[in-house]
Amino acid sequence: MEHIKTIKTRNLCESAKNGGCGECQTSCQSACKTSCGIANQQCESSKDRK
């Protein structure tokens, strides 16, 4: 019996291996300007791959 369904996610530990390119959008620059969030930003390099 399957008790657990694992959602496809980016492995954060794996993402550590390539370093960060820093090209992604500055988090406060898009809409909020008052309440910082990081996780809703897009990865610029994965966007290029799409």
Place this chain on the structure above:
Amino acid sequence: MIHQYKLGGYNIVLDVCSGSVHVVDEVAYDMISLFEGSDRETVISAAAEKYAGREGITRRDLEECYDQVAALRDAGQLFTPDTFEPMAGSLKEKTAGVVKALCLHVAHTCNLNCAYCFASQGKYHGERAVMSFEVGKQALDFLIANSGTRRNLEVDFFGGEPLMNFQVVKDLVAYARSIEKEHHKNFRFTLTTNGLLIDDDVIDFANREMSNVVLSLDGRKEIHDRYRVDYAGNGSWERIVPKFQKLVAARGGKNYYMRGTFTHANPDFLQDIQQMLDLGFTELSMEPVVCAPGDPSALTEEDFPVVCQQYEKLAELMLRRDKEGRPFTFYHYMLDLSGGPCIYKRISGCGSGTEYMAVTPWGDLYPCHQFVGDEKFKLGNIWDGVTNTERRAEFAACNVYAHPECRDCWARLYCSGGCAANAYHATGAITGIYEYGCRLFRKRMECAIMVAAARALDAQYA
């Protein structure tokens, strides 16, 4: 560290450091909560006791469930330790001195007189002023000169109301476009406006040149007009909504956000989101007001459960409208679980004072728009660069591990330590936290992960 919660009919388990998200049944949910620090037999026995007599759950089921949890642990998808701290700050060190985003305060003046404005009606506690073309041009030159190998440069035309200085905005964009290719850069512009001065010329320009347009609308007319009034005290809703509708209709699918602020006057902000949807807008952002404690517009402890319930109902509304083929976007729920930011982005902090700075109409540099007007945070100016290197170093060191409270918070890789300005205003230190904001953020992330998981389940397990 894991975080587990129940929402929207889902039992969700987040493995904080790997980023894994699991949707589990009740048995697995309980077993995961018992798992750490106990051996196999203890966990299974405890579960067997709880589920004794429950039809359809055998000891064999419990053993299987335990083994599935253990397999995820062994695969690095549950109970993953935080090994990232030594990396904190490394991205910033690698790119020390690089600036890639500027918030250009082209107008320290406004044609609205909103009582809740963090920028004190656009004046930022100073004199009214507009940025000259020469200052703006120097700011763009400063950005290019300090952007190192970064290709994408972000410039936000901000105020006050930036359209009160529209000709300079247009001239600066033309200047940037004329030099970006030779410098191998790509400018991405954003315009944040209250809408009063939008006309066909603005619409044409914004839709041609702006990567993103942020349009300020608080939702229901009576809510919007409570704070967003002109200097004669007249509400602005009737005047701006048709302009926003025209701009968005002509935008051809390019990014925009209808951005509202909710306050103590409307903790039931879902009605305002519904109003935005009814007006035909689908890219939405609704932010909790940021103001001094005790301000009449400030959210209170009594508002907190109301706001949390609104976030939950918003998540339900999004999923319902997905199914109806009428999807919409809520800025804070835009989690891309499979393609979101890397760990460096998640631990480095927001970038204020380092890769991101605000420029005043006079060319002074501040760590971000929210510090403008607070002289002790002045970093330098666009001619001499950053001269207050001590202050810049303070911001460079402000990564997620610099906040003691974040170490035990499951959401730390979703906010990267939160807003430095909010932390400073709440505690007097940029390495503090704005606790009320953190609580709201965690609620938003629970809802956002639930929405993303529900969508992924439909796609992966349909």
